[in-house]
Amino acid sequence: APAAVPPKLLTLVIPFIGGQLLLGKKLRGFGEGYFNGFGGKVELGETIEASARRELLEEAGVTATAMQHCGLLHFHFDDKPQPWEVHVFRVSVFEGQPVTTDEMAPIWFQPDQVPFDKMWADDIHWYPLFLAGKAFVGSFHFKDTHTLVEHTLQEAAAA
Ligand SMILES: Nc1nc(SCCc2ccccc2)c2[nH]cnc2n1
Numbered sequence: 001a002p003a004a005v006p007p008k009l010l011t012l013v014i015p016f017i018g019g020q021l022l023l024g025k026k027l028r029g030f031g032e033g034y035f036n037g038f039g040g041k042v043e044l045g046e047t048i049e050a051s052a053r054r055e056l057l058e059e060a061g062v063t064a065t066a067m068q069h070c071g072l073l074h075f076h077f078d079d080k081p082q083p084w085e086v087h088v089f090r091v092s093v094f095e096g097q098p099v100t101t102d103e104m105a106p107i108w109f110q111p112d113q114v115p116f117d118k119m120w121a122d123d124i125h126w127y128p129l130f131l132a133g134k135a136f137v138g139s140f141h142f143k144d145t146h147t148l149v150e151h152t153l154q155e156a157a158a159a
Pocket residue numbers: 010011012036037038039040041075084086120121122123
């Protein structure tokens with residue numbers, strides 16, 4: 001059987017405080033004009049949780065002081081050989097004030113105003129579980145970066 005390609009490990013960190021979500025608006029480069037939580041690649045030698053904290057600090061300028069791992073999302077793309085494994089974290093307390101960088105502008109959203117049309121196509125499916133404070137596991141099959149073909153999603157035991 002062909003050797004499986006190990007998944008690319010990524011973090012996705014979303015502050016959810018006072019009933020509002022903090023998302024980053026990409027100001028340039030890949031995904032310009034799109035909104036997402038904060039995150040990126042897990043580097044060699046760092047834990048997934050440390051990577052999540054680092055990305056939030058680098059991208060939004062705030063330090064997570066209360067954060068829980070709440071979701072595990074698997075992605076495979078017809079146009080990429082390597083699948084992605086995205087670890088989702090909910091931040092309920094952070095220190096500092098969110099800052100705008102040349103890459104990213106932090107913006108607070110009411111849950112019913114999340115701009116799903118300017119986000120990854122899978123987000124609309126699992127955000128309701130995130131907002132309900134649930135833990136969840138999902139698998140998403142993409143044709144390409146913008147085209148979601150099929151998915152499975154289930155609530156998980158409390159993280
Ligand atoms: N919301 C969302 N995020 C990602 S990558 C998350 C990790 C990341 C990577 C780079 C910048 C910021 C965040 C996704 N991949 C496929 N669907 C997806 N949905």
